[in-house]
Amino acid sequence: xxxxxxxxxxxxxxxxxxxxxxxxxxxxxxxxxxxxxxxxxxxxxxxxxxxxxxxxxxxxxxxxxxxxxxxxxxxxxxxxxxxxxxxxxxxxxxxxxxxxxxxxxxxxxxxxxxxxxxxxxxxxxxxxxxxxxxxxxxxxxxxxxxxxxxxxxxxxxxxxxxxxxxxxxxxxxxxxxxxxxxxxxxxxxxxxxxxxxxxxxxxxxxxxxxxxxxxxxxxxxxxxxxxxxxxxxxxxxxxxxxxxxxxxxxxxxxxxxxxxxxxxxxxxxxxxxxxxxxxxxxxxxxxxxxxxxxxxxxxxxxxxxxxxxxxxxxxxxxxxxxxxxxxxxxxxxxxxxxxxxxxxxxxxxxxxxxxxxxxxxxxxxxxxxxxxxxxxxxxxxxxxxxxxxxxxxxxxxxxxxxxxxxxxxxxxxxxxxxxxxxxxxxxxxxxxxxxxxxxxxxxxxxxxxxxxxxxxxxxxxxxxxxxxxxxxxxxxxxxxxxxxxxxxxxxxxxxxxxxxxxxxxxxxxxxxxxxxxxxxxxxxxxxxxxxxxxxxxxxxxxxxxxxxxxxxxxxxxxxxxxxxxxxxxxxxxxxxxxxxxxxxxxxxxxxxxxxxxxxxxxxxxxxxxxxxxxxxxxxxxxxxxxxxxxxxxxxxxxxxxxxxxxxxxxxxxxxxxxxxxxxxxxxxxxxxxxxxxxxxxxxxxxxxxxxxxxxxxxxxxxxxxxxxxxxxxxxxxxxxxxxxxxxxxxxxxxxx
Amino acid sequence: xxxxxxxxxxxxxxxxxxxxxxxxxxxxxxxxxxxxxxxxxxxxxxxxxxxxxx
Numbered sequence: 013x014x015x016x017x018x019x020x021x022x023x024x025x026x027x028x029x030x031x032x033x034x035x036x037x038x039x040x041x042x043x044x045x046x047x048x049x050x051x052x053x054x055x056x057x058x059x060x061x062x063x064x065x066x067x068x069x070x071x072x073x074x075x076x077x078x079x080x081x082x083x084x085x086x087x088x089x090x091x092x093x094x095x096x097x098x099x100x101x102x103x104x105x106x107x108x109x110x111x112x113x114x115x116x117x118x119x120x121x122x123x124x125x126x127x128x129x130x131x132x133x134x135x136x137x138x139x140x141x142x143x144x145x146x147x148x149x150x151x152x153x154x155x156x157x158x159x160x161x162x163x164x165x166x167x168x169x170x171x172x173x174x175x176x177x178x179x180x181x182x183x184x185x186x187x188x189x190x191x192x193x194x195x196x197x198x199x200x201x202x203x204x205x206x207x208x209x210x211x212x213x214x215x216x217x218x219x220x221x222x223x224x225x226x227x228x229x230x231x232x233x234x235x236x237x238x239x240x241x242x243x244x245x246x247x248x249x250x251x252x253x254x255x256x257x258x259x260x261x262x263x264x265x266x267x268x269x270x271x272x273x274x275x276x277x278x279x280x281x282x283x284x285x286x287x288x289x290x291x292x293x294x295x296x297x298x299x300x301x302x303x304x305x306x307x308x309x310x311x312x313x314x315x316x317x318x319x320x321x322x323x324x325x326x327x328x329x330x331x332x333x334x335x336x337x338x339x340x341x342x343x344x345x346x347x348x349x350x351x352x353x354x355x356x357x358x359x360x361x362x363x364x365x366x367x368x369x370x371x372x373x374x375x376x377x378x379x380x381x382x383x384x385x386x387x388x389x390x391x392x393x394x395x396x397x398x399x400x401x402x403x404x405x406x407x408x409x410x411x412x413x414x415x416x417x418x419x420x421x422x423x424x425x426x427x428x429x430x431x432x433x434x435x436x437x438x439x440x441x442x443x444x445x446x447x448x449x450x451x452x453x454x455x456x457x458x459x460x461x462x463x464x465x466x467x468x469x470x471x472x473x474x475x476x477x478x479x480x481x482x483x484x485x486x487x488x489x490x491x492x493x494x495x496x497x498x499x500x501x502x503x504x505x506x507x508x509x510x511x512x513x514x515x516x517x518x519x520x521x522x523x524x525x526x527x528x529x530x531x532x533x534x535x536x537x538x539x540x541x542x543x544x545x546x547x548x549x550x551x552x553x554x555x556x557x558x559x560x561x562x563x564x565x566x567x568x569x570x571x572x573x574x575x576x577x578x579x580x581x582x583x584x585x586x587x588x589x590x591x592x593x594x595x596x597x598x599x600x601x602x603x604x605x606x607x608x609x610x611x612x613x614x615x616x617x618x619x620x621x622x623x624x625x626x627x628x629x630x631x632x633x634x635x636x637x638x639x640x641x642x643x644x645x646x647x648x649x650x651x652x653x654x655x656x657x658x659x660x661x662x663x664x665x666x667x668x669x670x671x672x673x674x675x676x677x678x679x680x681x682x683x684x685x686x687x688x689x690x691x692x693x694x695x696x697x698x699x700x701x702x703x704x705x706x707x708x709x710x711x712x713x714x715x716x717x718x719x720x721x722x723x724x725x726x727x728x729x730x731x732x733x734x735x736x737x738x739x740x741x742x743x744x745x746x747x748x
Numbered sequence: 749x750x751x752x753x754x755x756x757x758x759x760x761x762x763x764x765x766x767x768x769x770x771x772x773x774x775x776x777x778x779x780x781x782x783x784x785x786x787x788x789x790x791x792x793x794x795x796x797x798x799x800x801x802x
Contacts, residue, residue: 133774
């Protein structure tokens with residue numbers, strides 16, 4: 013459709029398709045200050061230098077813009093300007109170029125995570141510097157063994173100490189602080205043996221240097237810290253990236269609210285609404301606060317709230333919950349709660365209960381640590397005792413015990429899980445699956461039963477016209493009326509008909525249908541009674557009737573279509589020995605038809621949020637490990653209660669934050685990808701812990717026997733870390 | 749062996765320079781947008797802004 017000279021919409025390199033997105037009023041997101049106005053947007057679809065210059069230049073050309081800078085890595089677009097430029101014009105300029113755009117409000121958690129990541133990176137750099145330089149000095153000591161004079165060796169050790177001590181104290185404080193805080197509460201985590209090994213190694217080395225001894229473990233201490241910090245840094249970066257991705261998805265839904273103020277109305281951010289405010293809800297707008305309707309008659313799509321796919325008629329006095337979409341006529345409502353408490357109170361409570369239960373989950377790494385700590389510390393203590401009893405001097409016995417602690421250092425153990433998680437989550441990230449928690453993969457791998465929500469999860473969540481042979485002309489004529497409406501059934505008719513004309517003066521009668529006069533013939537599209545047709549008895553299928561003048565009305569039937577490939581996914585899950593169940597809040601026959609299409613025998617319709625929770629409790633009591641997949645507000649509680657949970661990208665943000673992962677795309681293939689990746693990650697983690705165990709089985713006897721010199725410790729430590737990391741990076745065998 | 753008196757401090761100084769510049773780079777936000785930095789070099793500033801893409 014673009015003529016010569018037009019700029020092609022979207023990424024010029026074709027890496028990403030052009031997006032068309034309606035942006036709401038975003039002026040509420042502008043931060044105003046004395047220096048001017050600032051706005052942060054999230055831009056989707058920008059992939060290359062062409063996008064970058066196109067977007068920045070177009071926005072810079074707007075009057076008053078002083079700065080427009082797009083961050084290509086995370087899609088943040090910073091705009092600053094002076095004067096009266098409307099923020100919406102900026103967003104329109106960007107979306108007019110074919111990019112998706114949404115207002116972005118930075119959250120506190122993100123900036124905290126960012127500074128944490130920066131702290132880890134700097135600590136890692138300091139440890140790397142120290143490890144490299146101390147290793148240089150250590151290598152000369154080792155290779156000069158027997159030839160190097162005592163004074164030279166002493167100087168070498170002293171310089172090593174001067175580098176290693178401050179570096180280890182600086183880089184290691186992350187571990188020391190964490191170890192101290194858990195020790196005070198009487199627990200132990202991985203940081204306890206790490207801190208102990210590092211501090212003991214440093215202490216013994218300082219004593220040896222002063223005494224002029226032969227062995228110093230400065231290199232081992234800083235190298236240990238360096239390896240561990242790599243693991244920590246990767247872990248922190250992954251968590252922040254996935255958090256940011258999930259936050260961006262939620263930002264797409266961040267809508268503003270039109271609040272009535274005196275005689276006028278102003279668009280404000282949802283979090284500015286307080287109970288009692290009067291808000292206007294335009295047709296097609298999704299509610300972000302709970303309201304009591306005080307004026308207007310309309311219909312509402314509550315599929316995200318209750319799972320019900322049929323719109324509900326709304327009249328003054330009705331209560332609408334956040335997540336519902338107003339369909340036909342503007343409504344005026346009184347907010348009954350602030351946006352942040354807009355969820356039903358019991359859902360919030362159930363969410364919390366689920367979270368608490370989940371935090372008790374013991375990860376593989378936790379199990380390994382609880383086995384490892386007592387074992388290693390007992391071994392070291394026994395070594396000390398044994399050598400003392402065997403008649404060795406206190407100094408020698410202590411040296412051997414410390415070298416045992418260092419050589420069993422949990423390097424490989426501390427890298428075993430994080431590296432696998434980073435690799436797996438990175439692969440999933442590129443496929444559009446964002447994990448919200450590190451142990452999600454482990455929990456997903458354990459699941460043997462999947463509970464699906466129906467509306468919006470198994471199905472697209474929007475009705476699709478069932479085509480009958482020879483209805484082409486009728487669909488086209490009905491679409492002339494339907495194009496004027498945002499009702500989901502109208503939109504289904506329009507999407508079946510394609511582009512075309514709109515009839516003039518279409519009137520929409522809430523709860524009834526559409527009416528217009530086309531070429532002097534009154535036409536109606538709506539319910540059976542409204543169009544004068546005899547209502548079909550006994551069918552609860554979604555339907556619309558279309559009548560022209562005195563002709564008998566023609567029915568259109570609709571169904572909530574399955575997502576592409578849903579059947580294959582369910583089939584594949586069964587082949588893997590995972591049972592499938594459907595738990596929906598929708599009507600019985602709607603669920604039954606989907607269940608039979610997928611040949612799922614285990615299904616339940618009309619389930620309230622409490623029913624869903626009860627069902628999950630029952631499954632848990634049976635000892636099943638349930639993976640729950642759902643998108644609605646009514647699923648939020650069960651999502652947080654399940655052993656593991658996933659939510660599609662279009663889900664309510666409550667549901668997204670209640671689940672372990674969010675997947676994007678229309679198909680369900682991401683679920684299989686996720687289960688496959690989780691299984692692989694679990695295998696790799698077990699392999700890695702086994703490798704670490706084997707390594708310790710070889711290294712410990714050597715150390716206990718007193719053969720572990722600093723050289724042996726250095727080789728063993730880096731060797732085991734390398735093996736574990738390489739094993740994590742090894743691509744998985746494709747089954748099938 | 750006397751050479752070490754010079755060589756070790758020189759080596760350490762070089763290493764320290766690298767470390768300090770890395771810390772500066774992290775603090776100054778040089779790593780905040782690696783993709784953008786790679787792409788910006790390709791933007792041809794000399795071309796008139798209103799010239800069509802093709």
